[in-house]
Amino acid sequence: xxxxxxxxxxxxxxxxxxxxxxxxxxxxxxxxxxxxxxxxxxxxxxxxxxxxxxxxxxxxxxxxxxxxxxxxxxxxxxxxxxxxxxxxxxxxxxxxxxxxxxxxxxxxxxxxxxxxxxxxxxxxxxxxxxxxxxxxxxxxxxxxxxxxxx
Amino acid sequence: xxxxxxxxxxxxxxxxxxxxxxxxxxxxxxxxxxxxxxxxxxxxxxxxxxxxxxxxxxxxxxxxxxxxxxxxxxxxxxxxxxxxxxxxxxxxxxxxxxxxxxxxxxxxxxxxxxxxxxxxxxxxxxxxxxxxxxxxxxxxxxxxxxxxxxxxxxxxxxxxxxxxxxxxxxxxxxxxxxxxxxxxxxxxxxxxxxxxxxxxxxxxxxxxxxxxxxxxxxxxxxxxxxxxxxxxxxxxxxxxxxxxxxxxxxxxxxxxxxxxxxxxxxxxxxxxxxx
Numbered sequence: 001x002x003x004x005x006x007x008x009x010x011x012x013x014x015x016x017x018x019x020x021x022x023x024x025x026x027x028x029x030x031x032x033x034x035x036x037x038x039x040x041x042x043x044x045x046x047x048x049x050x051x052x053x054x055x056x057x058x059x060x061x062x063x064x065x066x067x068x069x070x071x072x073x074x075x076x077x078x079x080x081x082x083x084x085x086x087x088x089x090x091x092x093x094x095x096x097x098x099x100x101x102x103x104x105x106x107x108x109x110x111x112x113x114x115x116x117x118x119x120x121x122x123x124x125x126x127x128x129x130x131x132x133x134x135x136x137x138x139x140x141x142x143x144x145x146x147x148x149x150x
Numbered sequence: 151x152x153x154x155x156x157x158x159x160x161x162x163x164x165x166x167x168x169x170x171x172x173x174x175x176x177x178x179x180x181x182x183x184x185x186x187x188x189x190x191x192x193x194x195x196x197x198x199x200x201x202x203x204x205x206x207x208x209x210x211x212x213x214x215x216x217x218x219x220x221x222x223x224x225x226x227x228x229x230x231x232x233x234x235x236x237x238x239x240x241x242x243x244x245x246x247x248x249x250x251x252x253x254x255x256x257x258x259x260x261x262x263x264x265x266x267x268x269x270x271x272x273x274x275x276x277x278x279x280x281x282x283x284x285x286x287x288x289x290x291x292x293x294x295x296x297x298x299x300x301x302x303x304x305x306x307x308x309x310x311x312x313x314x315x316x317x318x319x320x321x322x323x324x325x326x327x328x329x330x331x332x333x334x335x336x337x338x339x340x341x342x343x344x345x346x347x348x349x350x351x352x353x354x355x356x357x358x359x360x361x362x363x364x365x366x367x368x369x370x371x372x373x374x375x376x377x378x379x380x381x382x383x384x385x386x387x388x389x390x391x392x393x394x395x396x397x398x399x400x401x402x403x404x405x406x407x408x409x410x411x412x413x414x415x416x417x418x419x420x421x422x423x424x425x
Contacts, residue, residue: 066231130327
Protein backbone atom coordinates (compact mmCIF):
# COMPACT_ATOMS: atom_id res chain seq x y z
CA UNK A 1 0.00 0.00 0.00
CA UNK A 2 2.69 2.48 1.06
CA UNK A 3 4.70 1.50 -1.99
CA UNK A 4 1.72 2.14 -4.25
CA UNK A 5 1.09 5.52 -2.66
CA UNK A 6 4.69 6.55 -3.23
CA UNK A 7 4.49 5.37 -6.84
CA UNK A 8 1.20 7.24 -7.38
CA UNK A 9 2.62 10.46 -5.95
CA UNK A 10 5.71 10.33 -8.17
CA UNK A 11 3.63 9.56 -11.25
CA UNK A 12 1.14 12.32 -10.44
CA UNK A 13 4.01 14.81 -10.06
CA UNK A 14 5.17 13.96 -13.58
CA UNK A 15 1.66 14.00 -15.07
CA UNK A 16 0.97 17.27 -13.22
CA UNK A 17 4.02 18.95 -14.75
CA UNK A 18 3.02 17.75 -18.24
CA UNK A 19 -0.53 19.06 -17.75
CA UNK A 20 0.75 22.43 -16.48
CA UNK A 21 2.96 22.81 -19.54
CA UNK A 22 0.13 21.83 -21.91
CA UNK A 23 -2.19 24.25 -20.11
CA UNK A 24 0.43 26.98 -20.61
CA UNK A 25 1.17 26.32 -24.29
CA UNK A 26 -2.38 25.62 -25.40
CA UNK A 27 -4.50 27.82 -23.17
CA UNK A 28 -2.13 30.60 -22.02
CA UNK A 29 -2.47 29.89 -18.32
CA UNK A 30 0.88 30.42 -16.60
CA UNK A 31 2.05 27.30 -14.71
CA UNK A 32 2.12 29.03 -11.31
CA UNK A 33 -1.44 30.28 -11.84
CA UNK A 34 -2.65 26.73 -12.48
CA UNK A 35 -0.39 25.11 -9.88
CA UNK A 36 -2.83 25.25 -6.92
CA UNK A 37 -5.60 23.86 -9.15
CA UNK A 38 -3.60 20.90 -10.43
CA UNK A 39 -2.36 20.21 -6.89
CA UNK A 40 -5.96 20.04 -5.68
CA UNK A 41 -6.99 17.73 -8.54
CA UNK A 42 -4.06 15.44 -7.85
CA UNK A 43 -4.83 15.46 -4.13
CA UNK A 44 -8.42 14.41 -4.87
CA UNK A 45 -7.26 11.63 -7.22
CA UNK A 46 -4.82 10.36 -4.63
CA UNK A 47 -7.44 10.43 -1.88
CA UNK A 48 -9.84 8.49 -4.12
CA UNK A 49 -7.25 5.83 -4.97
CA UNK A 50 -6.35 5.39 -1.29
CA UNK A 51 -9.97 5.22 -0.12
CA UNK A 52 -10.68 2.67 -2.87
CA UNK A 53 -7.90 0.49 -1.43
CA UNK A 54 -9.09 0.87 2.15
CA UNK A 55 -12.84 0.40 1.76
CA UNK A 56 -14.31 -3.04 1.05
CA UNK A 57 -17.05 -1.92 -1.38
CA UNK A 58 -16.99 -3.04 -5.01
CA UNK A 59 -16.93 0.47 -6.42
CA UNK A 60 -14.37 1.59 -9.01
CA UNK A 61 -11.78 4.08 -7.72
CA UNK A 62 -12.96 6.73 -10.17
CA UNK A 63 -16.34 6.73 -8.43
CA UNK A 64 -14.65 7.77 -5.17
CA UNK A 65 -12.57 10.41 -6.95
CA UNK A 66 -15.62 11.95 -8.62
CA UNK A 67 -17.63 11.94 -5.40
CA UNK A 68 -14.82 13.56 -3.37
CA UNK A 69 -14.44 16.32 -5.97
CA UNK A 70 -18.19 16.87 -6.00
CA UNK A 71 -18.54 17.03 -2.21
CA UNK A 72 -15.62 19.46 -1.83
CA UNK A 73 -17.18 21.95 -4.22
CA UNK A 74 -20.84 21.82 -3.16
CA UNK A 75 -21.80 25.46 -2.51
CA UNK A 76 -21.59 26.10 1.22
CA UNK A 77 -18.78 23.64 1.92
CA UNK A 78 -15.89 25.47 3.56
CA UNK A 79 -13.41 26.52 0.88
CA UNK A 80 -15.62 25.27 -1.97
CA UNK A 81 -15.54 28.57 -3.88
CA UNK A 82 -11.76 28.70 -3.56
CA UNK A 83 -11.34 25.13 -4.80
CA UNK A 84 -13.65 25.78 -7.73
CA UNK A 85 -11.74 28.96 -8.61
CA UNK A 86 -8.31 27.32 -8.43
CA UNK A 87 -9.28 24.23 -10.42
CA UNK A 88 -11.00 26.39 -13.06
CA UNK A 89 -7.48 27.49 -14.08
CA UNK A 90 -6.75 23.95 -15.27
CA UNK A 91 -8.31 23.62 -18.70
CA UNK A 92 -10.20 20.40 -19.37
CA UNK A 93 -8.56 19.99 -22.76
CA UNK A 94 -5.10 20.38 -21.18
CA UNK A 95 -5.93 17.40 -18.97
CA UNK A 96 -7.26 15.37 -21.89
CA UNK A 97 -4.27 15.76 -24.24
CA UNK A 98 -1.70 13.88 -22.09
CA UNK A 99 -4.31 11.16 -21.40
CA UNK A 100 -4.66 10.52 -25.10
CA UNK A 101 -0.92 10.81 -25.70
CA UNK A 102 -0.33 8.00 -23.18
CA UNK A 103 -3.28 6.14 -24.71
CA UNK A 104 -1.79 6.49 -28.19
CA UNK A 105 1.51 5.01 -27.04
CA UNK A 106 -0.23 2.16 -25.25
CA UNK A 107 -2.50 1.20 -28.16
CA UNK A 108 0.49 0.71 -30.47
CA UNK A 109 0.78 -2.84 -29.17
CA UNK A 110 -2.80 -3.62 -30.23
CA UNK A 111 -2.28 -2.35 -33.76
CA UNK A 112 -1.43 -5.72 -35.27
CA UNK A 113 -4.53 -7.25 -33.72
CA UNK A 114 -6.52 -4.29 -34.99
CA UNK A 115 -5.48 -4.66 -38.64
CA UNK A 116 -6.47 -8.32 -38.51
CA UNK A 117 -10.08 -7.43 -37.71
CA UNK A 118 -12.23 -7.73 -40.79
CA UNK A 119 -14.06 -4.80 -42.34
CA UNK A 120 -17.31 -6.10 -40.86
CA UNK A 121 -15.99 -5.75 -37.32
CA UNK A 122 -14.85 -2.20 -38.03
CA UNK A 123 -18.20 -1.17 -39.49
CA UNK A 124 -20.11 -2.83 -36.65
CA UNK A 125 -17.74 -1.24 -34.13
CA UNK A 126 -18.53 2.21 -35.41
CA UNK A 127 -22.24 1.49 -35.10
CA UNK A 128 -21.73 0.20 -31.55
CA UNK A 129 -20.09 3.48 -30.55
CA UNK A 130 -22.60 5.55 -32.50
CA UNK A 131 -25.56 3.66 -30.98
CA UNK A 132 -24.24 3.94 -27.44
CA UNK A 133 -23.48 7.64 -27.74
CA UNK A 134 -26.49 8.77 -29.77
CA UNK A 135 -28.89 6.55 -27.79
CA UNK A 136 -27.99 8.32 -24.56
CA UNK A 137 -28.14 11.76 -26.14
CA UNK A 138 -31.61 11.11 -27.58
CA UNK A 139 -33.03 9.88 -24.26
CA UNK A 140 -31.45 12.80 -22.39
CA UNK A 141 -32.88 15.22 -24.95
CA UNK A 142 -36.41 13.80 -24.67
CA UNK A 143 -36.45 14.00 -20.89
CA UNK A 144 -34.80 17.42 -20.66
CA UNK A 145 -37.35 18.81 -23.14
CA UNK A 146 -40.19 17.11 -21.31
CA UNK A 147 -39.03 18.78 -18.08
CA UNK A 148 -38.63 22.10 -19.90
CA UNK A 149 -34.98 22.42 -18.91
CA UNK A 150 -33.76 23.00 -22.45
CA UNK B 151 -3.15 -0.67 -10.70
CA UNK B 152 0.36 0.42 -9.79
CA UNK B 153 0.49 -2.51 -7.36
CA UNK B 154 3.22 -4.25 -9.32
CA UNK B 155 6.67 -2.82 -8.78
CA UNK B 156 6.60 -1.31 -12.27
CA UNK B 157 8.42 1.88 -11.32
CA UNK B 158 6.31 3.78 -13.81
CA UNK B 159 7.76 7.11 -12.84
CA UNK B 160 11.22 5.93 -13.82
CA UNK B 161 10.30 5.48 -17.48
CA UNK B 162 11.71 8.88 -18.41
CA UNK B 163 11.77 8.12 -22.09
CA UNK B 164 8.01 7.68 -22.07
CA UNK B 165 7.29 10.82 -20.03
CA UNK B 166 9.59 13.00 -22.13
CA UNK B 167 7.95 11.70 -25.31
CA UNK B 168 4.48 12.40 -23.92
CA UNK B 169 5.60 15.88 -22.87
CA UNK B 170 6.94 16.47 -26.38
CA UNK B 171 3.67 15.23 -27.92
CA UNK B 172 1.71 17.57 -25.64
CA UNK B 173 3.96 20.55 -26.45
CA UNK B 174 3.72 19.96 -30.19
CA UNK B 175 -0.02 19.23 -30.35
CA UNK B 176 -1.00 22.10 -28.06
CA UNK B 177 1.08 24.50 -30.18
CA UNK B 178 -0.75 23.30 -33.29
CA UNK B 179 -4.08 24.10 -31.62
CA UNK B 180 -7.64 23.49 -32.75
CA UNK B 181 -8.77 23.22 -36.36
CA UNK B 182 -12.38 23.12 -37.40
CA UNK B 183 -13.42 21.60 -40.69
CA UNK B 184 -16.88 22.56 -41.91
CA UNK B 185 -18.69 19.49 -43.20
CA UNK B 186 -22.11 20.17 -44.62
CA UNK B 187 -24.16 21.87 -41.95
CA UNK B 188 -21.89 20.68 -39.13
CA UNK B 189 -18.29 20.97 -38.07
CA UNK B 190 -15.62 18.40 -37.33
CA UNK B 191 -13.24 19.68 -34.67
CA UNK B 192 -9.66 18.51 -34.72
CA UNK B 193 -8.28 18.90 -31.20
CA UNK B 194 -4.75 18.54 -29.87
CA UNK B 195 -5.83 15.37 -28.04
CA UNK B 196 -6.76 13.79 -31.35
CA UNK B 197 -3.35 14.53 -32.86
CA UNK B 198 -1.83 13.24 -29.62
CA UNK B 199 -3.41 9.80 -29.89
CA UNK B 200 -2.44 9.50 -33.56
CA UNK B 201 1.17 10.67 -32.95
CA UNK B 202 1.48 8.36 -29.94
CA UNK B 203 0.28 5.44 -32.03
CA UNK B 204 2.63 6.37 -34.87
CA UNK B 205 5.64 6.61 -32.56
CA UNK B 206 5.13 2.98 -31.58
CA UNK B 207 6.46 2.08 -35.01
CA UNK B 208 9.63 4.12 -34.54
CA UNK B 209 12.66 3.18 -32.43
CA UNK B 210 11.66 5.95 -29.97
CA UNK B 211 9.04 3.73 -28.38
CA UNK B 212 9.40 0.07 -27.64
CA UNK B 213 7.18 -2.43 -25.92
CA UNK B 214 8.30 -1.35 -22.45
CA UNK B 215 6.97 2.19 -22.96
CA UNK B 216 3.80 0.86 -24.51
CA UNK B 217 3.18 -1.46 -21.56
CA UNK B 218 3.95 1.25 -19.00
CA UNK B 219 1.67 3.70 -20.77
CA UNK B 220 -1.43 1.69 -19.95
CA UNK B 221 -1.56 2.28 -16.17
CA UNK B 222 -0.52 5.87 -16.86
CA UNK B 223 -3.68 6.33 -18.93
CA UNK B 224 -5.63 5.18 -15.89
CA UNK B 225 -3.80 7.51 -13.50
CA UNK B 226 -4.13 10.54 -15.77
CA UNK B 227 -7.82 9.75 -16.30
CA UNK B 228 -8.23 9.95 -12.53
CA UNK B 229 -7.11 13.62 -12.70
CA UNK B 230 -9.79 14.16 -15.33
CA UNK B 231 -12.37 12.52 -13.08
CA UNK B 232 -11.30 14.84 -10.23
CA UNK B 233 -11.84 17.77 -12.59
CA UNK B 234 -15.30 16.34 -13.44
CA UNK B 235 -16.03 16.19 -9.72
CA UNK B 236 -15.05 19.78 -8.88
CA UNK B 237 -17.11 21.04 -11.81
CA UNK B 238 -20.10 19.04 -10.67
CA UNK B 239 -20.24 20.40 -7.09
CA UNK B 240 -21.11 24.01 -7.99
CA UNK B 241 -23.63 22.74 -10.54
CA UNK B 242 -25.35 20.45 -8.04
CA UNK B 243 -28.74 22.23 -8.10
CA UNK B 244 -28.82 21.97 -11.91
CA UNK B 245 -27.73 18.34 -11.73
CA UNK B 246 -30.49 17.44 -9.28
CA UNK B 247 -33.00 19.21 -11.49
CA UNK B 248 -31.77 17.20 -14.48
CA UNK B 249 -31.54 14.02 -12.40
CA UNK B 250 -34.20 12.03 -14.27
CA UNK B 251 -32.48 12.68 -17.61
CA UNK B 252 -29.09 11.78 -16.17
CA UNK B 253 -30.32 8.50 -14.77
CA UNK B 254 -32.49 7.45 -17.68
CA UNK B 255 -29.91 8.30 -20.36
CA UNK B 256 -27.98 5.30 -19.02
CA UNK B 257 -30.56 3.20 -20.85
CA UNK B 258 -29.52 5.01 -24.01
CA UNK B 259 -26.27 3.05 -23.84
CA UNK B 260 -28.43 0.12 -24.96
CA UNK B 261 -28.81 1.98 -28.28
CA UNK B 262 -25.98 -0.15 -29.62
CA UNK B 263 -28.23 -3.21 -29.38
CA UNK B 264 -30.87 -1.65 -31.59
CA UNK B 265 -28.45 -0.10 -34.05
CA UNK B 266 -25.46 -2.42 -34.28
CA UNK B 267 -26.98 -5.85 -33.58
CA UNK B 268 -29.35 -5.86 -36.58
CA UNK B 269 -26.46 -4.74 -38.75
CA UNK B 270 -24.21 -7.51 -37.43
CA UNK B 271 -26.88 -10.14 -38.10
CA UNK B 272 -27.54 -8.65 -41.52
CA UNK B 273 -23.81 -8.89 -42.32
CA UNK B 274 -24.02 -12.59 -41.56
CA UNK B 275 -22.40 -12.76 -38.15
CA UNK B 276 -23.62 -15.45 -35.80
CA UNK B 277 -23.24 -15.51 -32.02
CA UNK B 278 -20.14 -13.31 -32.29
CA UNK B 279 -22.58 -10.45 -32.72
CA UNK B 280 -23.79 -10.92 -29.13
CA UNK B 281 -20.34 -10.25 -27.74
CA UNK B 282 -19.76 -7.46 -30.19
CA UNK B 283 -22.87 -5.39 -29.82
CA UNK B 284 -24.19 -5.92 -26.27
CA UNK B 285 -22.15 -2.97 -24.99
CA UNK B 286 -19.27 -0.71 -25.85
CA UNK B 287 -16.96 -3.62 -25.03
CA UNK B 288 -14.55 -2.21 -22.47
CA UNK B 289 -12.72 -4.08 -19.72
CA UNK B 290 -15.78 -4.74 -17.56
CA UNK B 291 -17.75 -6.15 -20.50
CA UNK B 292 -14.83 -8.26 -21.58
CA UNK B 293 -14.75 -9.72 -18.09
CA UNK B 294 -18.51 -10.31 -18.10
CA UNK B 295 -18.58 -12.17 -21.43
CA UNK B 296 -15.47 -14.17 -20.59
CA UNK B 297 -17.03 -15.17 -17.31
CA UNK B 298 -20.29 -16.23 -18.91
CA UNK B 299 -19.22 -17.79 -22.23
CA UNK B 300 -15.43 -18.12 -22.12
CA UNK B 301 -13.02 -16.20 -24.24
CA UNK B 302 -12.76 -18.81 -27.00
CA UNK B 303 -16.53 -19.02 -27.52
CA UNK B 304 -18.06 -17.09 -30.45
CA UNK B 305 -19.39 -14.53 -27.95
CA UNK B 306 -15.92 -14.23 -26.45
CA UNK B 307 -14.29 -13.72 -29.84
CA UNK B 308 -16.88 -11.04 -30.59
CA UNK B 309 -16.28 -9.04 -27.44
CA UNK B 310 -12.52 -9.37 -27.88
CA UNK B 311 -12.74 -7.99 -31.43
CA UNK B 312 -14.78 -5.06 -30.16
CA UNK B 313 -12.35 -4.51 -27.31
CA UNK B 314 -9.45 -4.27 -29.75
CA UNK B 315 -11.46 -2.04 -32.06
CA UNK B 316 -12.42 0.29 -29.20
CA UNK B 317 -8.90 0.37 -27.81
CA UNK B 318 -7.34 1.46 -31.07
CA UNK B 319 -10.09 3.38 -32.79
CA UNK B 320 -12.62 4.26 -30.05
CA UNK B 321 -11.35 7.61 -28.87
CA UNK B 322 -10.44 8.75 -32.38
CA UNK B 323 -13.86 7.84 -33.77
CA UNK B 324 -15.93 9.24 -30.91
CA UNK B 325 -13.75 12.38 -30.85
CA UNK B 326 -14.56 12.97 -34.50
CA UNK B 327 -18.30 12.29 -34.34
CA UNK B 328 -19.14 14.01 -31.04
CA UNK B 329 -18.50 17.57 -32.20
CA UNK B 330 -19.99 16.82 -35.60
CA UNK B 331 -23.21 15.33 -34.21
CA UNK B 332 -23.57 18.20 -31.73
CA UNK B 333 -23.37 20.75 -34.52
CA UNK B 334 -25.39 18.87 -37.12
CA UNK B 335 -28.29 17.39 -35.12
CA UNK B 336 -30.96 19.45 -33.38
CA UNK B 337 -30.06 17.80 -30.06
CA UNK B 338 -28.85 20.12 -27.29
CA UNK B 339 -25.16 20.08 -26.30
CA UNK B 340 -26.21 19.19 -22.74
CA UNK B 341 -27.82 15.99 -24.04
CA UNK B 342 -24.53 15.07 -25.69
CA UNK B 343 -22.59 15.96 -22.55
CA UNK B 344 -24.78 13.48 -20.69
CA UNK B 345 -24.05 10.90 -23.37
CA UNK B 346 -20.27 11.11 -22.88
CA UNK B 347 -20.42 8.71 -19.93
CA UNK B 348 -20.01 5.62 -22.08
CA UNK B 349 -17.85 3.58 -19.74
CA UNK B 350 -14.35 4.48 -20.85
CA UNK B 351 -12.23 7.31 -19.47
CA UNK B 352 -10.33 8.15 -22.63
CA UNK B 353 -13.47 7.97 -24.77
CA UNK B 354 -15.20 10.31 -22.30
CA UNK B 355 -12.34 12.78 -22.65
CA UNK B 356 -12.35 12.43 -26.43
CA UNK B 357 -16.10 12.97 -26.73
CA UNK B 358 -16.36 15.85 -24.25
CA UNK B 359 -13.39 17.77 -25.71
CA UNK B 360 -15.07 18.76 -28.98
CA UNK B 361 -18.28 19.71 -27.14
CA UNK B 362 -16.38 22.08 -24.84
CA UNK B 363 -14.43 23.48 -27.79
CA UNK B 364 -17.58 23.98 -29.87
CA UNK B 365 -19.62 25.55 -27.08
CA UNK B 366 -17.03 27.35 -24.90
CA UNK B 367 -19.66 29.52 -23.19
CA UNK B 368 -21.25 26.37 -21.75
CA UNK B 369 -18.03 24.56 -20.93
CA UNK B 370 -18.57 24.42 -17.17
CA UNK B 371 -22.10 23.07 -17.42
CA UNK B 372 -21.11 20.54 -20.08
CA UNK B 373 -18.20 19.30 -17.99
CA UNK B 374 -20.37 19.01 -14.91
CA UNK B 375 -23.01 16.94 -16.70
CA UNK B 376 -20.42 14.82 -18.42
CA UNK B 377 -18.78 14.21 -15.06
CA UNK B 378 -21.95 13.06 -13.37
CA UNK B 379 -22.86 10.89 -16.34
CA UNK B 380 -19.43 9.25 -16.15
CA UNK B 381 -19.85 8.77 -12.43
CA UNK B 382 -23.22 7.07 -12.90
CA UNK B 383 -21.90 4.89 -15.72
CA UNK B 384 -18.88 3.82 -13.69
CA UNK B 385 -21.14 2.64 -10.88
CA UNK B 386 -24.09 1.21 -12.81
CA UNK B 387 -22.51 0.26 -16.15
CA UNK B 388 -21.62 -3.34 -15.40
CA UNK B 389 -24.94 -4.10 -13.68
CA UNK B 390 -26.74 -2.55 -16.62
CA UNK B 391 -24.92 -5.01 -18.89
CA UNK B 392 -25.54 -8.01 -16.63
CA UNK B 393 -29.23 -7.44 -15.97
CA UNK B 394 -30.46 -5.59 -19.05
CA UNK B 395 -27.94 -5.29 -21.88
CA UNK B 396 -26.79 -8.85 -22.30
CA UNK B 397 -30.17 -10.60 -21.80
CA UNK B 398 -31.76 -8.14 -24.22
CA UNK B 399 -29.04 -8.74 -26.80
CA UNK B 400 -29.42 -12.51 -26.58
CA UNK B 401 -33.21 -12.25 -26.95
CA UNK B 402 -32.96 -9.86 -29.87
CA UNK B 403 -30.30 -11.99 -31.52
CA UNK B 404 -32.57 -15.03 -31.37
CA UNK B 405 -35.48 -13.12 -32.89
CA UNK B 406 -33.36 -11.50 -35.59
CA UNK B 407 -31.57 -14.65 -36.64
CA UNK B 408 -34.84 -16.61 -36.71
CA UNK B 409 -36.41 -13.97 -38.95
CA UNK B 410 -33.41 -14.10 -41.18
CA UNK B 411 -33.62 -17.86 -41.54
CA UNK B 412 -37.30 -17.62 -42.33
CA UNK B 413 -36.70 -15.03 -45.00
CA UNK B 414 -33.89 -17.08 -46.44
CA UNK B 415 -36.12 -20.13 -46.54
CA UNK B 416 -38.80 -18.18 -48.39
CA UNK B 417 -36.21 -17.06 -50.86
CA UNK B 418 -36.90 -13.40 -50.26
CA UNK B 419 -33.23 -12.90 -49.54
CA UNK B 420 -30.95 -13.53 -52.48
CA UNK B 421 -28.29 -15.38 -50.58
CA UNK B 422 -27.11 -16.01 -47.07
CA UNK B 423 -23.46 -15.53 -46.61
CA UNK B 424 -21.78 -18.66 -45.31
CA UNK B 425 -19.18 -18.10 -42.64
